[in-house]
Amino acid sequence: MQNKILQTLKERGYRMTKARQGIAGILSEAGAPLAAADILGPLDSRLRGDDIKKLRVNKTTVYRELEMLRAENLILEVDFGDAIKRYELADSKHHHHLICVGCTRVQDVEVDAPLAATERRLERQTSFKIERHALEFFGLCAQCRFPRR
Amino acid sequence: MQNKILQTLKERGYRMTKARQGIAGILSEAGAPLAAADILGPLDSRLRGDDIKKLRVNKTTVYRELEMLRAENLILEVDFGDAIKRYELADSKHHHHLICVGCTRVQDVEVDAPLAATERRLERQTSFKIERHALEFFGLCAQCRFPRR
DNA sequence: CATACTAACGCAACTCAGTTGCAATAGTCA
């Protein structure tokens, strides 16, 4: 089994369908969080390498598959504040994102020590029990700041 | 002029319409970020205090007004990760939100010193120019953690 | 390999927040 997501799903009793293999493959190779539309587009071209020509996957299937993978804790929902659900692999180290407002390039960054201390302070001060946080940075990447003429 | 938003708008040449006065009033009195739907609901009852009975404001008007106020930097868009745009007054001190996942109660909190240092570090390390960040904390408030029987 | 069980799929119709085009209305200023 080439892919960690697929392997885990199989262990948990899920069937190995073509749509599932395609979606898991795309998620595993993505360099940034993906939306359903990112998966709907490239899917058939990706699977063309197998002996399957022009596999079409319905958007309902993609949405259901993403929701199932999230419920199985294999992917995490990421929010860039634009009303589109994006997902990334759950097995990586906890991190945040630096998003270029010019070209939408995304870079992973680590922040945690200061946030952990802040959360403990907030819990003392507010009597909330903090479960999670959402933190994204928005700015301009080097290419967008200094475009080559 | 009772209201700071309305006063600023008047200075900038906007007309003082009934819908505008109602929307500005609601935003000014809100204790938490508001969505368009929060404004569409209470509007007519709020304005009933004037000699206007049952003023109806169309949702298009509310969305347009909110977008205008944001473009005029009088309100800020706040993102709770649920695909709904919320807004709060822009004149308050920069802060973040602690959102109860049980009852959706929202509490403002301050965080900034550690984040400012983190942003400087990230700018050095990544060559991004950071313009802004989005940070929200999600958890359970005291009432939802310890409900009275 | 045959077949039966049912997870998974595809389609169409729907929801819901938000947007757009355009004609009607109402602030504001002279």
Place this chain on the structure above:
DNA sequence: TGACTATTGCAACTGAGTTGCGTTAGTATG
């Protein structure tokens, strides 16, 4: 008291995501 036009309301639309339901295709078993 107009006239000018910003603002509004309506209806139709968009786009991401969801739901119901009949069909398809993995998988286990014989």
